[in-house]
Amino acid sequence: MTDVPHPSASDDKLARLVARAVAAGPALPCAVVHPVDAASLAGAMEAAEAGLIVPILVGPAARIRAAAAAGGIDLAGAAIEDVPHSHAAAERAVALASEGRAAALLKGSLHTDEMLAAVVARVGGLRTERRVSHCFILDVPLYHKPLVVTDAAINIEPDLETKADIARNAIDLCIALGIERPKLAVLAAVEVVTAKQPATLDAAALSKMADRGQIEGGIVDGPLAFDNAISLEAAEAKHLVSPVAGDPDILLVPDLTAGNMLAKQLQYLAGAESAGVVVGARVPIALTSRAEGPRARLASCAVMKLATAMRVTRHGDD
Structure with a gap:
């Protein structure tokens, strides 16, 4: 992105957050919304390999598998929820969170507005008092x-x-x-x-x-x-x-x-x-830009895992 030198491991603040999250208990069940490109798939699977999330890939199954094949990405350990398009993927991911099957959401290849519309829907959404x-x-x-x-x-x-x-x-x-x-x-x-x-x-x-x-x-x-x-x-x-x-x-x-x-x-x-x-929703949601790479998605998953661990500590696993 820039020519500024990458920080050393001792100065890498995001790496320290990732390490803290990895140590914060078991991996987080996470619905990955419409991951039909190599970038979003790679970020999700890297987070899974690091022990941060257990990915549930929500989107058109054929497009997800095609993107994985094109990018050389191994989907082992990831469940796939087959839905026809991005709008349905956002709704299904929110439903998985409402059902308790997903403790977090990770944005894939869809517009932020489309994903958030499902999150804040008055019926079936993930609103809280905030x-x-x-x-x-x-x-x-x-x-x-x-x-x-x-x-x-x-x-x-x-x-x-x-x-x-x-x-x-x-x-x-x-x-x-x-x-x-x-x-x-x-x-x-x-x-x-x-x-x-x-x-x-x-x-x-x-x-x-x-x-x-x-x-x-x-x-x-x-x-x-x-x-x-x-x-x-x-x-x-x-x-x-x-x-x-x-x-x-x-x-x-x-x-x-x-x-x-x-x-x-x-x-x-x-x-x-x-x-x-x-x-501020019932589960944390990672909204990484499509211009960002796997490292940003990895760090976002780490933050989600830490946020969820704090919620469980405060309120119990409800």
């Missing part, structure tokens, strides 16, 4: 720990209540990844509260909601501009005192456009590698 949201988990070579950017894929222009759910989802995910008390920076263009920039009002409200226990489990501060969220020196230069500045685990963005640009800039200009997971 809004679903997406988290990019980024290994940025110049940053000292994994960095979550949310929401950059689902909620286009979230209001305050939606942003509160986005924050809750991201905090819970980070706790599942082993971060005891995640630090969340609510981003805006400036670090002062002003009615001229509504994102700053939402950021201030989210910070106060966390102070009052309406958002639990993490440390929330905002509004913070990107520079003084990431750099303690930049915050100190502006005489900004913040428990999050220079050390955030999560960057909560004002809207999808800002988040998508930020995540992709980190990938293409800073050499970041990423995993991508939808949270």
Whole structure:
């Protein structure tokens, strides 16, 4: 993707997440939705070989087998649920999760909107009391720990209540990844509260909601501009005192456009590698881009497995 050197094994944050997930118990039954190309099949089978998932390949069986043959991919150990097309694959995968046969979903070769329509359907979907949201988990070579950017894929222009759910989802995910008390920076263009920039009002409200226990489990501060969220020196230069500045685990963005640009800039200009997971539904869902390779799918499966392990620990296997 870029010419930035690949991190060494000791610095490879995504590899450490994968190792943690492999050690977190048995492989996760996972419905792989419409994996009719070599890239999505290879990612799923690599995750299976690593001990992260037990794949259930949901899609047209003939196309799945043809893609495997064309890519030289061994489908041993993978069940196939034969359905005629991508729309039916999304619906069947959601049904498998509802039935308890799948504990996670992995996107294959279909549009995100098509898959999520089945997930959030009011009848037969996987809704919970929270809004679903997406988290990019980024290994940025110049940053000292994994960095979550949310929401950059689902909620286009979230209001305050939606942003509160986005924050809750991201905090819970980070706790599942082993971060005891995640630090969340609510981003805006400036670090002062002003009615001229509504994102700053939402950021201030989210910070106060966390102070009052309406958002639990993490440390929330905002509004913070990107520079003084990431750099303690930049915050100190502006005489900004913040428990999050220079050390955030999560960057909560004002809207999808800002988040998508930020995540992709980190990938293409800073050499970041990423995993991508939808949270807030009854099961975690990996939404990797069709432009991403098996490593991104492997890391996304690792994150899903850790998220599921945390849910079982908290709530029991229901």
